[in-house]
Amino acid sequence: MIKRLPIIPTILVAACVAVMIALGIWQMGRAEEKAALIAQYSQVDGLEAIDWPIVPDADNPPLYRASAFDCLEVTDWRQTSGRSGDDAPGLVHVATCRLDDAGKTAQFVAGWSKAPLTPDWVGGKVSGIIAPDGGAIIRLVTAKGVGGLSDVAAPSPEDLPNNHLAYAVQWFLFAAIATIIYLLAVRGRIRRRLR
Structure with a gap:
């Protein structure tokens, strides 16, 4: 059966599925980072007031x-x-x-x-x-x-969106759907050749 697989489409689909899985894993990491950031911002309540930062640090703004x-x-x-x-x-x-x-x-x-x-x-x-x-x-x-x-x-820090887990699920579903569609297409192609 491996010999009957179309080489270029197989490589393209495999590459696309690998990228989608990698994006899903990356989004899962981003979800953890965002949850930690929200927890960090939630701890500033009750801290002393700070001077207004004239030039705020875009990578680490003093939010909340x-x-x-x-x-x-x-x-x-x-x-x-x-x-x-x-x-x-x-x-x-x-x-x-x-x-x-x-x-x-x-x-x-x-x-x-x-x-x-x-x-x-x-x-x-x-x-x-x-x-x-x-x-x-x-x-x-x-x-x-x-x-x-x-x-x-x-x-409130609770207003910060953390929808990265939903994005991760979407990427994993896209990878699964692409794999299923590819397998169905290959199966149909092999059946046509065997006739």
Whole structure:
């Protein structure tokens, strides 16, 4: 039967299945890493507040630590979907704050509202919890809404997604499906040749 296997398709399928299995194993490792990271971030509750990192380390941001800074001026507002302090859906309002005369800025979640609006807040001293930010690495999330905004949901390490195990299962299923399809195709080819 081995002699009847098509060489090039067999090599291609074997290589693809090996890559899919390797990706599944890699995702399992990533799931363990993410679980350890979430556990690490969960232990920062109650630690002393830290100075606002002007240039955050992208590889090791100080997430979920208490911090504060002086927002000298709001240079921009943006809105994104989010939840209020009592878990209602709506919009969170993120201010870009100027921190100094050299042009350094920071992102600050100023509060929540049900509808789009421009908050009545131009800056000041702010404090809160450091949370992830897709563009600026980190942002400060206030405990109390400012400028007429309501409170936002407090950031939590439990909000970090850890879906790597699901991705691992998908890669293993893709490998199994590719193997089954290949074996069925080869079986059909061998049967046709034996006729």
